[in-house]
Amino acid sequence: MSRRAGRDPARALLSAAAREGRAALMVPILLGLAATAAGIAQAWLMATLLATLLGHGEAGAGTLAAAAALALLQVGLVVAQETASARAGEAARATLRRRLFGRLLAETPSARPAGEGAALAVDQVEAMDGYFARWIPSAALAVVAPLMVALAAGAADALSGMILVAAGLLVPVGMAVSGIGAAVASRRQFEALQRLSGRFLDRMRGLPTLVLFRRQEDEARALDAAAQELRVRTMRVLRLAFLSSGSLELVAAAVLGCLAWRHGILAAEGHPNPVAALFCLLLVPAFFTPFRAFSTAYHERMSAQGAAAALAPILDATAPGGLLLEEVPPSVTLVVDHLSHRPDPARPLAIEDVSFHVPPGETLVLSGPSGSGKSTILKLLMGFSRPDEGRIALNGRDALALAPAELRRLVAYLPQRPVLLRATIRENIRLARPEASDAAVEAAARSAQVTAFAESLPEGLDTPIGEGGHGLSGGQRLRVALARAFLRDAPLVLLDEPTAHLDPATEAQVLDSLRRLCTGRTVVIASHSAMLRARFPKVLELREGRVVPQRRAVAT
Ligand SMILES: Nc1ncnc2c1ncn2[C@@H]1O[C@H](COP(=O)(O)OP(=O)(O)OP(=O)(O)O)[C@@H](O)[C@H]1O
DSSP: OOOOTTOOHHHHHHHHHHHHTHHHHHHHHHHHHHHHHHHHHHHHHHHHHHHHHTTSOOOOHHHHHHHHHHHHHHHHHHHHHHHHHHHHHHHHHHHHHHHHHHHHHHSOTTSSOHHHHHHIIIIIHHTTHHIIIIIHHHHHHHHHHHHHHHHHHHHHOHHHHHHHHHHHHHHHHHHHHHHHHHHHHHHHHHHHHHHHHHHHHHHHHTHHHHHHTTOHHHHHHHHHHHHHHHHHHHHHHHHHHHHHHHHHHHHHHHHHHHHHHHHHHHHHTOOSOHHHHHHHHHHHHHHHHHHHHHHHHHHHHHHHHHHHHHHHHHHHSOOOOOBOOSSOOSOOOEEEEEEEEOSSTTSOOSEEEEEEEEOTTOEEEEEOSTTSSHHHHHHHHHTSSOOSEEEEEETTEEGGGBOHHHHHHTEEEEOSSOOOOSEEHHHHHHTTOTTOOHHHHHHHHHHTTHHHHHTTSTTGGGOEEOGGGTTSOHHHHHHHHHHHHHHHOOSEEEEESTTTTOOHHHHHHHHHHHHHHHTTSEEEEEOOOHHHHHHSOOEEEEETTEEOOOTTOOOO
8 A cells, every 4th residue: 555654545536536536526616706796796687676776776677687587697697507416426436436346356366355345435435425526615615605705795895795705614613523523423423324234134045044143133133222323323423513614603693693783873864875875785695505505515524534534555566576477378387386275373383395396288186175275376376366375377488477367377277166247158158258149158168067067057058046156956057167167268277176065967067178188287186076076087185285295296
């Protein structure tokens, strides 16, 4: 994470995003200023009309028509301002989401729970909408628009202008006093909301388990308590918001009182300019409108800062560097040399001093009890983590010097729990090589025995499947994932438990497919299966992260 000394990364992120979207953000600000100018002109015409009604002047239908036209123009400008604000917010969020998604994709795939990534890319980016769409325009307008109104009033009557300027200086003080409390309350509300949504997501995922253990009512009570906490905190934010708007209304009433007193005294002596008096009084609402919008948007800034604090570490992270491949070689010799890795500093080494060598056309089976380090080795080979010690070489070149994404170009990987998306079987297979032709996808499906079960489905390979492969059995999902490995056609194949949870007949079929996949490639398979070991005799036995020396092992 690159943190510039002394700079809050959340604020830095928001300012950088605002700078980037400056052009779009200027549009609602300029439209807001135009609406204020129209409001000032309209107030002058209305003052002239009212003064005529009171017997001071000769305004006629022309003035009334102009005032009506200005009122319509002002409405149009306000609508355009709202639309431009929404657009600016949308554009800023789209830019942030794009950058964030790029970063999430560049991260180690298993580094972050899926739900958290989704919440970051959707909810937290969404929480920034108000910052760009309302807070920034209203903050700019709260400085400039009241000044325009005060200058207009000052031009008509200097003292009235000064009263407005004095009130304008008082408003931020009142807002700051109530705003400090509102900031704390708003941050607590945001934290309570995050706790509630995190808990909800977690429990929704574990719903079948909760139902199985009859814990649903306890969980419903716990969720209720979290929702109650959120309600209490939201009410506190609202109370403080009312207090803040109450202080604003108090200042507005005081200003109106001062202006009435000022012009009342003048009126008692025969007012020299009744139109100016009415004009100043009519300007009071226009003077406070930008402050009201600013006060309403204040909490938007708080929630955006909370969201930015969550996003900044990801967006500030430096992208993993490394060498690029000139081209994908047709075959690969894999050498793993004295590899040690400790994924968690508080726990023992997951693998220790592991060495092996797999030439092209050979398959090495990593075998050993659960927790012996098989998946850890595959993840290191995929570049998902960097080993603490040791070397991985591909065709004699240091694989760790390659950018992780480049390393993955060489590899077809079947994880222990392959992920299928909500799409057709065909689209799920094509994920491995989007440009592949239908014929290539169908060949991969045949090789992985997908066609064997897809033929009995209503739409064959075009049958849609649900999220996470819903609608397919465990073995069928595995075969779809295996078809991806066929389609990928990479020189290095890494398979993590490719026959787990299969019945012996299906396992035998999948092993036939595997033999075809492994032919001519460099393959490492992590597996417990005795049937698989019988088919692939080169086995590296692991125990507690170390290689067990034995006759059939191929440690170098
Ligand atoms: N991200 C991690 N953080 C901490 N410890 C980890 C992490 N990943 C793996 N380990 C630990 O490393 C050891 C090896 O785990 P690994 O998943 O590689 O074993 P495995 O042989 O593949 O097991 P299985 O056959 O059950 O998948 C285990 O003790 C595990 O708890």
